[in-house]
Amino acid sequence: MILATTATVAALCSNCGEMEFQALSLFAFSRLGHESFKCHCRTPLLKVSSHNRRVFSLYYQCAYCGETHYLRLNRRAIWGKKALPLICPEFSAIVGFIGPKQKVVQACQEQEKSMGELAEELGYVEEFENPEAMLRLLDHLHSLAEEDKLGCGCGNHQLAFELLPDRIELYCDLCEALGIIYADSMDKIWPVVSMGALYLEENNTWFINRACERQLAMINKEE
Numbered sequence: 001m002i003l004a005t006t007a008t009v010a011a012l013c014s015n016c017g018e019m020e021f022q023a024l025s026l027f028a029f030s031r032l033g034h035e036s037f038k039c040h041c042r043t044p045l046l047k048v049s050s051h052n053r054r055v056f057s058l059y060y061q062c063a064y065c066g067e068t069h070y071l072r073l074n075r076r077a078i079w080g081k082k083a084l085p086l087i088c089p090e091f092s093a094i095v096g097f098i099g100p101k102q103k104v105v106q107a108c109q110e111q112e113k114s115m116g117e118l119a120e121e122l123g124y125v126e127e128f129e130n131p132e133a134m135l136r137l138l139d140h141l142h143s144l145a146e147e148d149k150l151g152c153g154c155g156n157h158q159l160a161f162e163l164l165p166d167r168i169e170l171y172c173d174l175c176e177a178l179g180i181i182y183a184d185s186m187d188k189i190w191p192v193v194s195m196g197a198l199y200l201e202e203n204n205t206w207f208i209n210r211a212c213e214r215q216l217a218m219i220n221k222e223e
């Protein structure tokens with residue numbers, strides 16, 4: 001039987017938005033009974049404490065909602081065989097993982113698609129008027145970008161995003177195109193996330209919510 005004594009912690013930093021990896025040794029608890037982790041940007045990420053090295057209390061700073069979440073785990077859950085996700089109960093989002101290094105790295109790579117994009121912007125989450133609508137919209141734009149279905153009529157596929165509390169603005173750097181998507185309610189983003197592609201109008205300002213609503217209404221009429 002192999003007894004694992006080193007686990008890996010991966011946690012998304014609420015300040016810089018990067019996923020930070022650190023090693024957690026079981027022996028760290030023999031002296032002080034607790035271990036704290038900070039991001040390389042010095043933001044506190046996670047604290048683990050235990051008095052008996054059997055039951056561990058885990059406190060992690062949540063990059064999604066800004067609160068500190070708490071988990072009570074036994075030794076085998078941390079120094080075991082699986083990567084355990086650290087969850088934000090409010091957003092049902094994964095903030096990190098703890099477990100064997102290989103499994104943690106693998107789990108993070110699988111997560112990266114949806115989180116990577118958001119991570120950069122996470123510092124804003126609390127400032128969004130409607131985080132649920134904004135994150136849903138971001139997810140959609142991200143998958144459109146991945147499928148190469150997001151761009152500008154001028155041929156540019158690399159749009160710049162600006163996140164504001166109630167909306168996202170998409171810019172084309174090659175022409176003057178600007179697209180504005182309001183995301184302060186689920187009702188407003190719904191027509192937008194129903195679209196399978198989004199292209200800005202060359203040199204024009206485009207209010208995307210309304211345009212998508214019209215497009216959807218037309219599609220419904222035809223059917």
Ligand SMILES: [Zn+2]
Nearest residue numbers: 013016039041
């Ligand atoms: Zn950081």
Ligand SMILES: [Zn+2]
Nearest residue numbers: 062064065088
């Ligand atoms: Zn949270």
Ligand SMILES: [Zn+2]
Nearest residue numbers: 152154172175
């Ligand atoms: Zn353009």
